[in-house]
Amino acid sequence: xxxxxxxxxxxxxxxxxxxxxxxxxxxxxxxxxxNSTTTLSNPGPTLYVYQGENVSITLYxxxxxxxxxxxxxxxxxxxxxxxxxxxxxxxxxxxxxxxFTVPTDRIGPSTYLCRYHTLTMRGQIVILTPPxxxxxxxxxxxxxxxxNTTANPGPTLYxxxxxxxxxxxxSLDVPRVDHTWFVxxxxxxxxxxxxxxxxxxxxxxxxxxxxxxxxxxxxxxxxIHPT
Numbered sequence: 001x002x003x004x005x006x007x008x009x010x011x012x013x014x015x016x017x018x019x020x021x022x023x024x025x026x027x028x029x030x031x032x033x034x035n036s037t038t039t040l041s042n043p044g045p046t047l048y049v050y051q052g053e054n055v056s057i058t059l060y061x062x063x064x065x066x067x068x069x070x071x072x073x074x075x076x077x078x079x080x081x082x083x084x085x086x087x088x089x090x091x092x093x094x095x096x097x098x099x100f101t102v103p104t105d106r107i108g109p110s111t112y113l114c115r116y117h118t119l120t121m122r123g124q125i126v127i128l129t130p131p132x133x134x135x136x137x138x139x140x141x142x143x144x145x146x147x148n149t150t151a152n153p154g155p156t157l158y159x160x161x162x163x164x165x166x167x168x169x170x171s172l173d174v175p176r177v178d179h180t181w182f183v184x185x186x187x188x189x190x191x192x193x194x195x196x197x198x199x200x201x202x203x204x205x206x207x208x209x210x211x212x213x214x215x216x217x218x219x220x221x222x223x224i225h226p227t
Contacts, residue, residue: 001142001221004157004183004212021055023047025069026092028062029117037062037092044123047112048160050130051104059089059096066090067114069098071125073106077118085115102127107158129157131165134205137179138172139225147172154220161215168205169197176201180223181208191223 025044026037033044040062049055061067070085072078079085084103089096106127114121135154136147143154150172159165171179182196200206 001153001184001219001226003153004159004218004220021047021049021053022058023055024058024060026060026062027067027069027089027114027121029065029067029120031062032121033112033123042120042122044112044121046123047125048128049102049125050128051102051107052130053102055100055102057086057098059086059098060092061090062092064090064092067116067121070113070115072111072113075111077113079115107156126160127158128160128163129165131163132168133157133165134168134170135181136170136172137181137200137222139177139179139222140173143220157220159212161212163211165210165212167197167208167210169200169208170203170205171201172203173201178224181210182221182223183210183212184219184221184226185214187219189221189226191221196223 024035026034026040028040031040032042034040035045057069059069066088068086068088070079071083073083074080084100086098087096109124109126112123112125135143135145136150137143138150141150142152144150145155167181169181178199178201180197180199182191182194185194195210197208198206
């Protein structure tokens with residue numbers, strides 16, 4: 001079993017996923033962050049990105065004073081080694097374009113900040129599970145993204161409501177036994193009435209497309225080996 005945590009939002013992102021994400025952000029000391037100088041707020045707009053995704057952020061300083069943009073993974077309000085951080089920008093007309101690759105060892109919500117104005121320029125960035133994954137399942141050791149990293153509970157999956165997750169399911173058990181993959185919305189350990197993959201029992205992948213139709217924290221399981 002493992003945890004799936006759909007992230008709710010006021011809009012549903014397209015089910016056709018991109019390999020890169022582009023954002024435009026304006027920053028001001030007093031106003032916060034926004035997609036334009038007329039939409040500034042603190043916290044600023046929530047940004048949704050995928051693990052391993054290439055991201056480009058075009059940064060403007062609406063008040064023409066120095067700012068920067070960084071992800072504060074450890075919540076200490078300063079830029080530390082290993083945290084994603086842009087160079088400074090200070091113009092309302094000449095943008096700084098910041099490109100980075102989303103770390104694959106981070107998942108879920110974090111805070112983005114300006115390192116000079118950590119109280120008034122904040123926002124949330126949510127790192128999602130990639131839209132296509134290959135879990136390995138074992139009735140003995142659980143779930144994992146590689147055949148030597150299975151565990152129980154398995155890796156947490158973080159999704160946005162209404163988006164597709166393509167899952168290529170592989171069984172590690174020898175001799176072969178049947179498995180399924182499903183999200184246990186009811187929490188009763190059974191897949192009755194819930195979306196469930198076909199049986200799989202081989203190293204040849206069985207593909208299942210899961211689209212969350214509700215928000216919250218839920219457990220995913222094999223219906224045959226639910227614990």
